Amino acid sequence: MIRSILDVLDLSVEEIEDLINLACDIIEHPANYAEACHGKTLATLFFEPSTRTRLSFEAAMYGLGGNVLGFSEAQSSSAAKGESVADTARTVSCYSDIIAMRHPKEGAPRVAAAHATVPVINAGDGGHNHPTQTLTDLLTIYREKGAIENLTVGFCGDLKFGRTVHSLINALSRYTGIKIVLISPMELKLPSYVKKDVLKDKGIPYVQTTDFESVIPDLDILYMTRVQRERFFNEEDYLRLKDSYILDPKKLTNAKKDLCIMHPLPRVNEISTQIDSDPRACYFKQVLNGKFIRMALILRLLEEAAKG
Amino acid sequence: MRIDSIQNGIVIDHISAGHGMELYELLGLRNADLPVAMIMNVVSKRMGRKDIIKIDADIPVNLDVIGYVDPKATVNYIKDGELVKKVNIQIPKMLTNVLRCKNPRCITSVEQELDHVFKLTDEKNKVYRCIYCEAKAGK
Numbered sequence: 001m002i003r004s005i006l007d008v009l010d011l012s013v014e015e016i017e018d019l020i021n022l023a024c025d026i027i028e029h030p031a032n033y034a035e036a037c038h039g040k041t042l043a044t045l046f047f048e049p050s051t052r053t054r055l056s057f058e059a060a061m062y063g064l065g066g067n068v069l070g071f072s073e074a075q076s077s078s079a080a081k082g083e084s085v086a087d088t089a090r091t092v093s094c095y096s097d098i099i100a101m102r103h104p105k106e107g108a109p110r111v112a113a114a115h116a117t118v119p120v121i122n123a124g125d126g127g128h129n130h131p132t133q134t135l136t137d138l139l140t141i142y143r144e145k146g147a148i149e150n151l152t153v154g155f156c157g158d159l160k161f162g163r164t165v166h167s168l169i170n171a172l173s174r175y176t177g178i179k180i181v182l183i184s185p186m187e188l189k190l191p192s193y194v195k196k197d198v199l200k201d202k203g204i205p206y207v208q209t210t211d212f213e214s215v216i217p218d219l220d221i222l223y224m225t226r227v228q229r230e231r232f233f234n235e236e237d238y239l240r241l242k243d244s245y246i247l248d249p250k251k252l253t254n255a256k257k258d259l260c261i262m263h264p265l266p267r268v269n270e271i272s273t274q275i276d277s278d279p280r281a282c283y284f285k286q287v288l289n290g291k292f293i294r295m296a297l298i299l300r301l302l303e304e305a306a307k308g
Numbered sequence: 309m310r311i312d313s314i315q316n317g318i319v320i321d322h323i324s325a326g327h328g329m330e331l332y333e334l335l336g337l338r339n340a341d342l343p344v345a346m347i348m349n350v351v352s353k354r355m356g357r358k359d360i361i362k363i364d365a366d367i368p369v370n371l372d373v374i375g376y377v378d379p380k381a382t383v384n385y386i387k388d389g390e391l392v393k394k395v396n397i398q399i400p401k402m403l404t405n406v407l408r409c410k411n412p413r414c415i416t417s418v419e420q421e422l423d424h425v426f427k428l429t430d431e432k433n434k435v436y437r438c439i440y441c442e443a444k445a446g447k
Contacts, residue, residue, distance in 0.1 A: 084419055105415040107440020111422065126413045128441055193444070 003304050004113035004120040005297065008131040008171050015300075016171075019135060020142050022296040023289070030063065036299055037066030043096035044070035045088065045112075046123070047079060047103040052265060052287060053123050053132070057100045060294035069095065089116040098302055100294075119301040127163050132297065133264055134167040136290040141221060143289065144260040144282055150177035152218050156245050157183075157225035157270055159190040164264040165225055166194050173202045180206040181215050185244045187237070188227065212245055217254045222247075224263045224270055224283075248272040255280070262286055318369055319384040320361040323377075325349050328359025331377045334406060335361075335369060342367065355380075372400040376407075376436075401428050403436060403445075411443035 005011065011019070026033050042061040046054050049072065058068045071077045079088065085103070089112035092099055100121045101109045106128035113120040124130040141148050153172060155165050159182055169190075172178045180199060182190050189208065199206045209215055216222070227242040229235075246269060247261070263271055263283040275281050323331060328348050337344050343364040352358040363369070366387075374381050375397045385393040403426040409416045416422050416438070426436040426445050436445040 084421065085415065086419075103415070104413075105418055106411065106413050106442075107415040107438070110440050111415055111419070125415075126441075128413075 002119055005131050006109050006113060006122045007129045008134040008167055013174050016138060019296045020139050023139050023292040026292050026295050033064055035065040037064035040066040040097040040302060042066055042068050043092045043099045044068060045099060045101040046072045047074040049073060050102055056290045057294055059291045060298055063295055085111045086115040093117040098298060119305055127161050129167060130163050132294055133164050134171050135293045136286055137168050138171060139289045139293045140262060140282055140286045148175045151220040152179040153221040154181040154183055154219040155223045158188045158227045159184040160188040161228055162225045170198050173198050173204050178204060180204055182206060182208045183212050185210060185241055187241055213251060219259055221260050226268055226270055246270055247275060249274050314362055314364045314386055315389050316366050317364045317386055321382045321384060323359040323381045325357035325359055327378045328361060332361060334373045371397060372403055373406050375400045376403055407445045409438040409443055410446055411441050414438060414441035416440055
């Protein structure tokens with residue numbers, strides 16, 4: 001059975017630790033990995049637009065000495081002719097050694113993985129999962145804080161539709177000493193099933209508030225999110241909620257000196273550009289970490305596939 | 309009320325009162341060209357009230373459907389007027405093409421040939437989730 005990664009929880013804590021260690025070694029010694037995937041091909045099947053994720057997968061494969069093929073929108077693939085995800089996966093398996101797939105419909109990468117003969121990495125399926133973003137976030141936390149434990153992590157913005165938030169909360173729930181602070185307008189609160197299934201059932205202490213400034217001094221990590229227009233069925237709701245929280249230098253007055261500010265990007269206006277030069281801004285480091293953790297994941301999946 | 313015994317067929321007994329019609333629908337009995345008796349709110353020593361479905365034909369029934377609707381039900385197979393087999397139902401771990409995913413963002417909403425598969429994720433509260441999008445099944 002070829003192993004695919006569709007959800008970050010497909011990986012054990014030990015496997016994530018191994019990926020983080022490998023990514024750190026790649027960062028330290030990139031030359032040692034420059035030919036690690038020589039002769040291997042990554043197919044990037046992007047059925048919806050993406051800048052960071054697609055380019056970071058491609059940069060990761062090139063950084064490993066491999067090749068890349070694929071498409072960056074559904075209109076330039078046979079999906080436009082009505083080809084099923086299953087048939088696309090079977091076909092692309094003939095031309096590649098590993099697939100990274102983004103699709104607007106939830107569960108599409110699972111369908112692909114069931115029919116592909118090479119590993120499939122979910123590069124984002126609608127509002128559902130985006131495991132490599134979560135791995136990127138975990139690597140960033142590890143590199144900034146030295147460990148993924150004993151941290152107070154604040155999530156701010158759209159906690160209802162933000163898949164990166166649900167996924168990171170799920171992943172963090174497996175580490176010790178994690179406290180969660182949820183900051184959002186009432187309409188964009190973390191869904192009750194995430195609170196029940198993850199926070200309550202696993203005994204993770206959490207606070208839910210609409211008052212950003214009252215909790216910011218407690219935070220070790222602040223994970224900002226964008227209110228995503230594409231997740232709303234109703235434009236009016238989007239316009240009403242999009243500017244709920246904007247992080248600016250004034251709001252950081254009482255924040256810890258070693259606060260780590262993260263954002264999955266793209267941002268619109270929820271983090272003022274004045275913050276970009278603050279040493280606590282880690283969101284562009286996060287982008288770079290995304291390439292290294294994807295290199296680590298591609299390497300490990302290809303190694304596993306080679307073992308059969 | 310008198311319902312004749314069946315000679316060859318299936319009796320689904322001990323259905324919790326009120327669940328008989330749902331089971332009748334999910335088993336596709338409405339459109340089956342078969343003699344079927346739907347008996348509701350029968351007095352039961354064990355259950356107080358119960359529903360019973362009698363199918364006067366030896367047809368295959370999907371036990372997963374019965375387990376999903378009511379795992380306390382029992383299935384009795386009748387041959388030549390005699391009980392030949394009694395099956396106690398278990399709550400199924402997976403359901404294939406019993407329920408449909410109602411999430412418009414799910415891949416099953418656009419790819420018609422895909423099976424609709426739900427996995428039991430919380431046995432205590434009988435929660436099933438779509439294996440693709442993880443949306444909760446709505447009865």
